[in-house]
Amino acid sequence: MGEFELIARHFTRPGRSARPALALGVGDDCALLQPAPGQQLAISTDMLVEGRHFLSTVAPERLGHKALAVNLSDLAACGAEPLGCTLALALPRADETFVAGFARGLFALADAHGIELVGGDTTAGPLNLCITVFGQVPAGQALLRSGARAGDELWVSGGTLGDARLALEVFRGTHALPGEAFEAVRRAMELPQPRVTLGLALRGVATSAIDISDGLLGDLGHVLQRSGVGATVEVDALPRSAVLAAQPQALQHECLLAGGDDYELLFTAPASAHAAVLQAGRQAGVTVTCCGRIEATPGLRVINAAGQPVPTPWRSFDHFQ
CATH class of the missing domain: 3.90.650.10 (PurM-like C-terminal domain)
Structure with a gap:
């Protein structure tokens, strides 16, 4: 299975209705996001590296879930509504069973939060997962680390x-x-x-x-x-x-x-x-x-x-x- 076949088979879901904030998804060099008026974009990236962030014994479905969950958690901490995500995936080999399970876990959580995978990259290399999430929050309403006050x-x-x-x-x-x-x-x-x-x-x-x-x-x-x-x-x-x-x-x-x-x-x-x-x-x-x-x-x-x-x-x- 080649790179583009892997993407088409496991990470492309044609015919799905896009959210208003997603002007253009998978298929071009860039995704296009259009936040609602008065909203700010909230963006966060997390990388998961085998042996550092997860063990080789983890089930692929659970790994797909966690890879997205840790990023959505950053949006949650900011009080942001999720819009979409990208995935950069390095694989030692194109293991169909692993990729299929990983995609199921990732998309199950994505669907639970109403977001789409809008792009990314795949390459050969040590197992490494990097997801970037995009969200929106009303201007001036984001939860920050700097607001705690005595009392x-x-x-x-x-x-x-x-x-x-x-x-x-x-x-x-x-x-x-x-x-x-x-x-x-x-x-x-x-x-x-x-x-x-x-x-x-x-x-x-x-x-x-x-x-x-x-x-x-x-x-x-x-x-x-x-x-x-x-x-x-x-x-x-x-x-x-x-x-x-x-x-x-x-x-x-x-x-x-x-x-x-x-x-x-x-x-x-x-x-x-x-x-x-x-x-x-x-x-x-x-x-x-x-x-x-x-x-x-x-x-x-x-x-x-x-x-x-x-x-x-x-x-x-x-x-x-």
Whole structure:
């Protein structure tokens, strides 16, 4: 199977009705996007490299899902509505079974969010996936990292954090779980759910937002730096699964605070907007949990339910450290 046959067979879907924002899709040298009047384009790119971001054992369908999900999560953190995406795909060989499964997973999530694949590139090389997503957000309404203010409450989306990191530790051989428990945390690692609907519902409510990709402490640190504030996180308030809750406390804390790969939203909102945040969560069908507060004093502090400091010896993920 040649390059253009691969594209035509697995990544071209003729006869589909284009969204108004998609003036021209697959088939020319460029796609053409036409945002609605008064909208700004929101653009994000993420690369997934085999051995660095995913294991060779992952099912192709799940890999297709995750490749798009991690990008949609960035749009969610910005409060942007997804419009379309491009895919740059490097393959060691044209493996029809792999490509077909990957495309199914990618398009299933794309269809769930009403977006189209509008272009990209394929080449031979080590397995590498690079997706760029395009979204739109009303001018001046994007959620940014720089809006947190002293007195804001700190929130996190989702019913659980840390499961993806726990799954990784099992893969690494540093921890063991029985089959059913392992499959539960593996699903969290391989099938993250981008919180796009929640991001839209938080526009005008949240003061800042970021998605948790490299670990809660590290990602929160980006918000604090951009906003010029500090924060206290209540570790016992962080949502966790029954599987993670059954593990030693030190492992729980590491997975919750420094695990990464959660792709939940971490956001801030004024204390006066507490009820509005809960309503946004109900509207989006997503659990939201208040887990701390923003403070004027610089620095990031972690405490337990008794108010005692919790050691945080970990560093968030960094590709070059």
